[in-house]
Amino acid sequence: MALIVQKYGGTSVGNTERIKNVARRVAKYRAQGDQVVVVVSAMSGVTDGLIKLAKDITLLPSEREMDMLLATGEQQTIALAAIALHSLGLPAVSLTGAQAGIVTDGVHTKAKIQNITPSEVHKLLDAGNVVIVAGFQGQTPEGAITTLGRGGSDLTAIALAAALKADLCQIYTDVDGVYTADPRIVPAARKIPEIAYDEMLELAGSGAKVMQLRSVEFAKKFNVVFEVRSSLNDNPGTIVKEETNSMENVVVRGVSFDKNQAKITLFGVPDQPGRAARIFRALSDAAINVDMIVQNASHGGGVPATDLSFTVDKPDLAKASHVIDGLKATVGFKETVADENIGKLSIVGVGMRSHSGVAARMFDVLAHEGVNIGMISTSEIKISVIIELSKGEQAMRALHKAFLE
């Protein structure tokens, strides 16, 4: 008998028929004697509908009240899921985030979980119930309703699994697991049976949109083993866990391509202390997230100068260009070039630590394909390059073939 936390996203509970499917799946686990805690998101479309109502009233609604509003989405799903379990003859009780003992800080719309007191969940489980908890939400110590922001339901599931010392945490989604590459682009892509937290983090940060970074970070911090799997079939998914020795035998775990990047290059930045700081502080003040930064060695006659390139999310490009233009006088660079026809191609694997020559091999493969490399950035377990957008898919297939087939 195991204690399992299962999380179902908005698509998996998108209508009453799907909610009944969730109930049937839960019933299977109960039938084999497991205790089950179910975490659900709002039915797909519900949250967007509520946001639209608020925006009808004002474009800048209060964050506290948005939390009050949006928390109703998950609350509806937990009630419907409990009703669906009852209709199968299973005892089930729904709990809001607050009722489940999820306490957060007071940063509305992106609250952080401070602690979980799962006594009510334990009590209900011990009485034989399936316990259904609203994902994405909690309450402050003062009793205000909060939401956890994007990917919040995954976080609820993983945090509950940690607090309950669950044997297993399953994240049900509409894909079968984590793949070596996006199968729509790379037909030879395979499902990865096991992946290390760090690899999952690097893949998520490289455009593979399986889960939000913060949920994986939380799982890593509290060492919660979780499985990403499909709510549409019974196939085993991908287990995400602490790195094991055998994982290092695989050099590259996955290949990803992030089309959502744009590049800005500043030519002729005076090579003096504080210039880069001034640039990136201005971007940060404008709430623009910078991903890769590459600065070349100093060059040129007269005052030594350098070229500085960085990438931002594509939707932020216009705003970033505007910020940079305003710095021309104080920073003293010569000119800027913005390029949105680029993407970030990455290979990820903990095996890179113990295998040398991975970068060289990657660059060889790309050269062979005629793909020009614009920027390079590496971490211990990841190599990312900026390439021309139109070459992305071809390059992915080539790297996948070289490292993973």
Next chain:
Amino acid sequence: MALIVQKYGGTSVGNTERIKNVARRVAKYRAQGDQVVVVVSAMSGVTDGLIKLAKDITLLPSEREMDMLLATGEQQTIALAAIALHSLGLPAVSLTGAQAGIVTDGVHTKAKIQNITPSEVHKLLDAGNVVIVAGFQGQTPEGAITTLGRGGSDLTAIALAAALKADLCQIYTDVDGVYTADPRIVPAARKIPEIAYDEMLELAGSGAKVMQLRSVEFAKKFNVVFEVRSSLNDNPGTIVKEETNSMENVVVRGVSFDKNQAKITLFGVPDQPGRAARIFRALSDAAINVDMIVQNASHGGGVPATDLSFTVDKPDLAKASHVIDGLKATVGFKETVADENIGKLSIVGVGMRSHSGVAARMFDVLAHEGVNIGMISTSEIKISVIIELSKGEQAMRALHKAFLE
């Protein structure tokens, strides 16, 4: 500076434009220095949509889970109303029933308010906020979400007004107030400026569908003066309050006709102790609500026998007839006749206590109109008669003319 509790029903908050209207009305009271607590229902249609989702899953959903589900309707409205007030530059904070300190018993879907601890409401009011409270809901001492059943938002407003010792409680609805008769039937009907609790109760129990009985009973018990008025204009409404001496000067406050009644007559019921008890216990066990009961004097030769008539809600007629048929052997009546082509015509007024001859005058008027009286039932401040359904409107107009014009 007054403390005002305002309640807006589902139609008054039926879309974002109407919610903005509510905010504008609240702003007017704030501008004259009043403190305002707003109680809102779910947007019209929302509750029905949620019920439909639950019924899609099972026809008999758990009552606890229905409360969890339906409570989200009001929670959405409070958030949207707060957002609308913010957009007018007014500080406002929304509270769920639980957060507002409304504690109920554990009878899900029709919970009774046990007590209200309005400390949070007071604190927020003192800090200068409009406080917006979700109607229709509360929580048990153990923290389960409950709903108060039909008319629950009125009850929330009146109970909050009592707990806060508010100066005024306004129930906003889609009619201008309480009328001497339904203006769609009696063109000469007038809005009643002031009405006693007991008159309001008798009118509500006679088919005038302004408010649920329990809210008026609660207001009477805690002596909460409230005003029923329209959310569509600024006309003064009807003040409902403790009876005053001057109210007795008016003999009849209003006329009503309840089409929703049906009559069953049992002929030849043996005139022996316990027969009537057996009949009405059986009906009560079948959850059938009996309104009027009339038993004639004993008659006939041999064993003395009587005729017994009673009325039930029209939708319960078939069920009631079935229950009665099953009693034929044990009760020993001769035959039954069911009639659904009837209605209950009532006149109500505390002035009846001090004026004699009211019934005689009523019967005169009806005789003059050629309206036959099937049953008569009286209370201290009400006379009701059962008449033929098709004569109802004509009879209402005649009584209104005789007593109220």
